[in-house]
Amino acid sequence: MISPILPPELKAALDAKLQGFSRTDAAQRSQKISTAYRAGGGSGTIKSEADALAYALARMPATYAAVAASLSALAEIAPDFAPETLLDVGAGPGTASWAAAEAFSSLQDFTLLDANTVLSRLALELARDSTRLADCRYLPGDAAANLAEVSQADLVVASYIVGELAESDQRKLAETMWAKARHALVVIEPGTPAGYARILALRQQLTELGAFVAAPCPHEKSCPLVAPDWCHFSQRLPRSQAHRQIKGAEVPFEDERFIYLALTRTPPASRVARVLAPPDIGKAEITAKLCTKDGVELARVPRRDKAAYASARRWRWGDAVMSES
Numbered sequence: 001m002i003s004p005i006l007p008p009e010l011k012a013a014l015d016a017k018l019q020g021f022s023r024t025d026a027a028q029r030s031q032k033i034s035t036a037y038r039a040g041g042g043s044g045t046i047k048s049e050a051d052a053l054a055y056a057l058a059r060m061p062a063t064y065a066a067v068a069a070s071l072s073a074l075a076e077i078a079p080d081f082a083p084e085t086l087l088d089v090g091a092g093p094g095t096a097s098w099a100a101a102e103a104f105s106s107l108q109d110f111t112l113l114d115a116n117t118v119l120s121r122l123a124l125e126l127a128r129d130s131t132r133l134a135d136c137r138y139l140p141g142d143a144a145a146n147l148a149e150v151s152q153a154d155l156v157v158a159s160y161i162v163g164e165l166a167e168s169d170q171r172k173l174a175e176t177m178w179a180k181a182r183h184a185l186v187v188i189e190p191g192t193p194a195g196y197a198r199i200l201a202l203r204q205q206l207t208e209l210g211a212f213v214a215a216p217c218p219h220e221k222s223c224p225l226v227a228p229d230w231c232h233f234s235q236r237l238p239r240s241q242a243h244r245q246i247k248g249a250e251v252p253f254e255d256e257r258f259i260y261l262a263l264t265r266t267p268p269a270s271r272v273a274r275v276l277a278p279p280d281i282g283k284a285e286i287t288a289k290l291c292t293k294d295g296v297e298l299a300r301v302p303r304r305d306k307a308a309y310a311s312a313r314r315w316r317w318g319d320a321v322m323s324e325s
């Protein structure tokens, strides 16, 4: 599991850009951007260098944490996966590329695609200070159109972009991304019922094309959850003082809710259960909601089964774990 915290080079590059940037101005801009997102709009409201910086300050730590957790889940299931080339679709400030560089030391070649010029510029400026990303390529314009022109990459990542597209464009982009993924595709979306629904649709579309699910699900069958139940995960990360200032937040951490899907061209070597909610640690037993290859189950681990109980005490929401079934 890689750290959910921005790597020191990225943090330093962001801090340098934030020198002299008024927190009040950043707060107002990030508020405007969040309001546009909540109203169903996309990153079209990010129009200036200051907007891009406000977006990065407000959202990059959290989306980085979600991508880091998702890529870690893939690396855990496919420990031999050593991608050399990456396509970061809807890269924005380059968040997923930075996380992928941390998750896979094998990566050498990074291509970022995005339609937003000010976010692209910021991504390139931040990448200049990176040992790994300094030579990255940035393809401006519509990602689906640009993808059609590029070579396959070992790993394709799309973080928080699918929800910005119309439904028919989501399907088209999914198909193109899969076509360009030599070994794996990872898609991350906000942990909301709508984000979950988009991930489910993409999962169905691409498993029909032969994709295997490496994580979070231990199978390619239909999702066994029955509405109103749904699936998402949560990553806790520390809030910087600047982040607290612009968000008007009191607590020194935030919890990013997200949902992801890691697809591979070859079946994963193991099929482990996934913890779908925070386990309940009771006096007599631990109960945990698990997604197993045979469906969803409420696992009960009694305290008298000492070894199993000790191991279940370490289970966290989102973990891949060995279950009895």
Ligand SMILES: C[S@@+](CC[C@H](N)C(=O)[O-])C[C@H]1O[C@@H](n2cnc3c(N)ncnc32)[C@H](O)[C@@H]1O
Pocket (backbone or CB within 6 Å): 042, 043, 059, 060, 063, 064, 089, 090, 091, 092, 093, 094, 095, 096, 113, 114, 115, 116, 119, 141, 142, 143, 144, 158, 159, 160, 161, 164, 165
């Ligand atoms: C919410 S941001 C996420 C950025 C980044 N991946 C992250 O996780 O921080 C969504 C990004 O998708 C980009 N985007 C949306 N539609 C696009 C399209 N059709 N082609 C290329 N980029 C697109 C936006 O410009 C924006 O940078």
